[in-house]
Amino acid sequence: MSKAAEAFGEKVATHHYIAQRHLGFDRQPLLGPKNGNDQFDQVSKHDDGRVVVVEAKSSPGTELGRRTLSNGRQVSQGSREYFLDIMKAMSKRGEDEAVRALRDALRDGKLEYVVVKGEKNAGRYTGYQYRRFDITKRTLP
Structure with missing residues (x-):
């Protein structure tokens, strides 16, 4: 059931959120492990430098x-520290082009970082919710 639920969330993000709100963006290939750890679910980039995660x-x-940072602190998806830690993992894997695009977009104010959630349903698609994260500031002291 969890694999089906995960696949549903991915499809909602791709075929509804990205398709409706980010025309002209190309999904970037990610080299992270199949279990989904140490990576974002989706990264899409536009030719003008905008990036949506x-x-x-x-x-x-x-x-x-959540993830545990090297200093032992726990951080949540949507926090600046989580975002930067995932970028470190991507860099270690050699995802240099994607990391460069993320850094540039963050620096230039062209980054959108969101959570997309499929709506509860009874066997048919009923829409989605999304929320933007603000990672312009540190969230840990």
């Missing part, structure tokens, strides 16, 4: 993920 969830009740 999506954390895809299957339903409004699905919680944001």
